[in-house]
Amino acid sequence: EVQLLESGGGSGQPGGSLTLSCAASGFTFDNYAMNWVRQAPGKGLEWVSTITLTGLTTYYADSVKGRFTISRDNAKNTLYLHMNSLRVEDTAVYYCVRDVRIFQYWGRGTLVTVSS
Amino acid sequence: QSALTQPASVSGSPGQSITISCTGTSSDVGAFDYVSWYQQHPDKAPKLLIYDVNKRPSGASYRFSASKSGNVASLTISGLQAGDEADYYCSSYTTSNTYVFGTGTKVTVL
Numbered sequence: 001e002v003q004l005l006e007s008g009g010g011s012g013q014p015g016g017s018l019t020l021s022c023a024a025s026g027f028t029f030d031n032y033a034m035n036w037v038r039q040a041p042g043k044g045l046e047w048v049s050t051i052t053l054t055g056l057t058t059y060y061a062d063s064v065k066g067r068f069t070i071s072r073d074n075a076k077n078t079l080y081l082h083m084n085s086l087r088v089e090d091t092a093v094y095y096c097v098r099d100v101r102i103f104q105y106w107g108r109g110t111l112v113t114v115s116s
Numbered sequence: 117q118s119a120l121t122q123p124a125s126v127s128g129s130p131g132q133s134i135t136i137s138c139t140g141t142s143s144d145v146g147a148f149d150y151v152s153w154y155q156q157h158p159d160k161a162p163k164l165l166i167y168d169v170n171k172r173p174s175g176a177s178y179r180f181s182a183s184k185s186g187n188v189a190s191l192t193i194s195g196l197q198a199g200d201e202a203d204y205y206c207s208s209y210t211t212s213n214t215y216v217f218g219t220g221t222k223v224t225v226l
Binding site for chain 2: 035037044047059060061062063095101102103104106107109
């Protein structure tokens with residue numbers, strides 16, 4: 001069974017940093033690209049970032065480009081999202097999602113709240 | 117990276133069919149056959165309903181069908197049931213190697 005378990009969410013201040021993790025199990029992690037998708041409270045879904053199988057290529061939404069960095073450790077079956085220069089508008093539930101084009105497997109999400 | 121446009125709400129009676137539209141541009145919906153649809157119940161993660169415009173993943177209900185014409189994709193729910201009451205989102209791959217989601221549609225079963 002595919003399982004994606006996010007962690008690392010919590011409260012942060014504007015301008016601060018947080019790192020999210022996603023522990024993957026139930027599939028061969030390095031066979032799949034991975035993504036982060038977020039959802040602000042009461043709002044719609046927003047794609048954040050994608051990383052390829054090897055981690056050599058990454059893609060970002062304009063809203064986070066230059067502030068967030070996606071990475072992966074295939075030996076640990078773990079996906080990361082390093083978030084810097086946090087803004088109030090980054091407040092959201094962040095979901096870890098497997099594969100590209102077909103977002104079939106989602107984690108339960110981890111809540112990030114940015115406020116002063 | 118503007119969100120795809122969906123109606124804010126659609127409603128129908130049990131047993132009826134409803135259709136949700138998803139309007140994009142020639143840089144996303146119109147560029148590839150990579151449109152997918154998701155259902156999200158409150159406080160739950162989204163669930164994939166349709167991928168590659170009109171393909172259903174294993175386990176997805178046959179009551180959900182979809183199509184695309186030009187820059188507009190559509191999701192039809194047939195035989196509407198109480199459990200279909202949820203938020204629905206479309207998504208598309210874009211010519212910028214990114215993804216964009218729709219604004220979301222709240223489906224109400226009357």
